[in-house]
Amino acid sequence: MFEEIALKPIGKVISSREEIKDDHWGQVEAFIEVDHAQFTEEVFYGLKDFSHVEVIYYFHEVPPKKIITTARHPRNNLHWPKVGIFSQRAKNRPNRIGLTTCELLEVKGLTIKVRGLDAIKGTPILDIKPYMKEFGPRVEISQPEWATELMKDYFK
Template identity: 55%
Template sequence: MTPIGFVHSTRTDATDDAWDAEATTIHLDGDTFSPEALQGLDAFSHAVIVYWFDRVPPEKITTGARHPRGNESWPKVGIFAQRGKNRPNRIGVTTVRIVDVQNLSVTVEGLDAIDRTPVLDIKPYMLEFAPRGTVSQPQWSKELMSDYWRTIQSQ
């Protein structure tokens, strides 16, 4: 795959939590795209960003089960039952709020990717693609996510 652009963010370290405190803009590759590629995206409130955890070294890839974040009070679950960055193909997917679209740039809130992360795709979020029916998840995942999106001001 070839990145369509790169993340420009105030966060340079892949640490967990407080991702809503980050200022993030995705800049598309100007050699490949023109502003036309983003035409109409500003009519959507949210987008789905697909990106590559390019700085996860191959030896850190997890293919089996582990305790999320190494927390042994949470159950050991397989890599496909969690959203950690050490995934087999190192692909990240996050739904973000669109703040602004200008030229070849999209400013967003809630992107959990660090500065210079390669972006593979941007898709508008549509309610019709939201889950149908009841959504459930285990308690440990709710605990893990409790501070994930908080802002620095709420700490």
Template identity: 55%
Template sequence: MKTITLQAVGRVHSTRGKAEDDNWDKEKVYIELDATQFTPEALAGLADFSHVEILFHMDQVDPAKVEKTARHPRNNTDWPKVGIFAQRGKNRPNQIGATICRILKVDGIQLHLEGLDAIDGSPVLDIKPWVAEFAPRGEVFQPQWITELMRSYWRS
């Protein structure tokens, strides 16, 4: 396979210094763009959107814990053993996180958000406005175990 090299566009500033599973909507964070690459013009127009999708690197995951097969989500044996690509856990092969967050404000090269599930210092790979037309088309369904898992992920 081809190796891909990416350069972070910014960093996450958060009160969370370690990965925890729940209550992420309480987090008010900001992303600060890399001032050597970007000016405030890079965020121009973004405040006209309610939400943004953030792609980030979960760089603090222990490489020894990266999963490439199947496991019980959160090691809960009440839930089925499923492949790493059938769950959103942090211990994934490329440690890429993707989250849709509410935009609170844009201030210079800082993007203030609510509900980003990235820890302090996480490198940001990309920022994209959330556009309704990119939402899923057709019926959406998921297994019951993920509904149970996500009950307190955003709010307690």
């Protein structure tokens, strides 16, 4: 058996986007405000020197009964193959954890401004990491055609 873990959010998303939608996140600008009770401004020292951050967050509006632990057609599109939940980036994941690489626009006090974060207003933030190109793929990327089709408007 695996040990259970508990995570405490470090902050939350402040955004004009309040409803979950599958596409058009590319130009969405949002703020991430970290918890003033847990952190001081030192938490962001040096972050402004990076162009991008990786944001790890919790899909708080996905009800437990909607969690998927098997295979399904992405976005319920029967033209795409049935694939396991770990072969897609659906929000209905077992631990409801999301991860997005965002453009860092501003660091101000205990708040950062980002572009391209696919999380709605109020989303709990679990962690923020600077994006370092050395952590990116070091070889050519491959993915199935259905994934390319699915993502064509995601960050438009």
